[in-house]
Amino acid sequence: MAFNTSTVVICLVVYFSIPAVLYLLIPRDPTINPRKRAIVLVLGDIGRSPRMQYHVLSLLETGFLVDFVGYTDTSPLQSIMDNPDVKIHEIKAAENLGLPKGLPFIFVAVVKVLYLTKQLYQVLRRLRNAEYLLVQNPPSLPTMFVCYVFTTFVSRRTRYIIDWHNFGYTVLALKLGSEKNILVQVSKWYERWFCRYAFAHLCVTKAMATVLVRDFRVNAFRIIPLPDRPAIQFQPLSDEKKSNLFSTSPIFQGFNPTTDKLVITSTSYTPDEDLTVLLDALSQYDSCSTVEKPLPKILTVVTGKGPLREKFLKEVSRRSWSNVELRTAWLSAEDYPVVIGAADIGVSLHLSTSGWDLPMKVVDMFGCGVPVLARDFPALSELVVSRRNGLIFNTPEELCKHLIDIFTVPELLRTIRKGAMVECSNRWNETWRITAGPVFHIPNREDLTDIESSDSSDDE
Structure with missing residues (x-):
């Protein structure tokens, strides 16, 4: 079958125009930025979450743009509020639903989880293509599931990191009065199952790291104990x-x-x-x-x-x-x-x-x-x-x-x-840079010194 020259030219023009048309028609993600971005998520009051605020400050100090997601009942540190490189995204607490009193616990729990799931997904979807998503645990429900869906199907370039403060199922057991409660058992299974999809795990104690390996079957190489250390604002008083x-x-x-x-x-x-x-x-x-x-x-x-x-x-x-x-x-x-x-x-x-x-x-x-x-x-x-x-x-x-x-x-x-x-x-800053810094691909100060010394000797 013969093709004349004009037909071939038209086909080539159409073929090579496809990428340009797609580039113009498909909106680019407004969150893409040449600087690295991290999402810090706490399903709680950000002003009463000091460790997560310290994470935000450490990321900012190392050049990240940060999206801080959580409840906004209490204002965070002024150094966070005044920093133009951090944006705060509000999640409304499920208590604001105003559900009638006397409803069965399981019904109230399901409604609250669905309400929070919808909010979390909507917020995270707007923030897709961040390099990292750092999440406080507990609470694990629904954050672990939403973060799994987000990093698996919506923003696959985003690395999901859990910062373990405690175990969610033990908090629920305290509320319900027994670890044998069926809801506690389901919560424990849920926490064990969805935590395995995280890229890395930070935890507040070495003992907790041992439990994650022994009971949750988390790969020990993905666990980094990061003990709490005082931030710079806590100083002895004269x-x-x-x-x-x-x-x-x-x-x-x-x-x-x-x-x-x-x-x-x-x-x-x-x-x-x-x-x-x-x-x-x-x-x-x-x-x-x-x-x-x-x-x-x-x-x-x-x-x-x-x-x-x-x-x-x-x-x-x-x-x-x-x-x-x-x-x-x-x-x-x-x-x-x-x-x-x-x-x-x-x-x-x-x-x-x-x-x-x-x-x-x-x-x-x-x-x-x-x-x-x-x-x-x-x-x-x-x-x-x-x-x-x-x-x-x-x-x-x-x-x-x-x-x-x-x-x-x-x-x-x-x-x-x-x-x-x-x-x-x-102090927190130095501990964070040495232990958590490599998770976010931030070299510690010793590495930077070595690089600078090597560059200087080469120049000489």
Whole structure:
């Protein structure tokens, strides 16, 4: 069959025009940028997710553009708000649905999961083609499934990384009262199944890494323990700044730093922190102070907010103390490190649902050089070492004894304060760059130094 020249030319023009037509007709993804992009996702209040905020700051410092996704009930750090390279994308909490009370738990759970799934997918789809997607776990439902769908079918160039703070199924077990509950078992299977699709896993303790390998069958080479470390805003407070704080802040009205002692704890008022242990210990401390053997007066400041706060305040109102005073406060991200830095001792009541995570509040206290009295659980020894940087307790009696010992034996307080100052020098930025940096293909400082030295010698 013969073709004339004009037909051949037309066919060639049409053939080579196809890519140009497709280029013009198919809209390019507006999120593509010559700089690397990362999505940081937390299905929670971003302002109350310090570790994820630190991830955002570390990524920004290494040249990334960052999309920060989560609830916006509380503002994040001002350094995040003021940075033009980060965009915040709001997810509305399922509690805003306004479902009628009295509905079956399973029905409410399904509706909330579907509501959040739709929002997450819509937000992530707009952010496709990012190099990395860093996700906080828990909660695992529906984030793990949505992230799997997103990185498998929508944005295959995006590498999905899980930052393990705890295990979602253990949190659900605490809420439902038993790990044998069928919903808890399903949650555990779901978490084990969908976590395997992640490119890498960051986790807060070495013990958690062991559990991921042993029970979740995660490849050990894809797990990087990244312990919490204090960020730069948590610093020891000078005597001058303490004095100014005590004289100006209404929290410390009537407090005499010369004779009184300041105890601070922070809480989310959730079931994994039994605040009655603290109240019972303070009551015992108060009764131990007598005319013959007086103990220093204690001001205890409890910071934070959460679902069980009103219940806690009712319990406080039933107590009557003469040598102890307790005040509650909700502090901004800027004020929180300052108030912690003024404390003589910090208290952590965190009792892990899994036993394998660590309380961020202890890290914050160490960052300010404040030693800690911490409630014991399996992984705690990775952070708090008794009589080195703090003391361990299980019961109100033990906590009371520690308070008495610390405030009557100056050498003990000096010893653990010295240990807290050692922890203070170990900061988030350097730890992140060395451990998590390679996951995001960021060379550590030693590698950069080697490269620069090699380049210099070549030039010479």
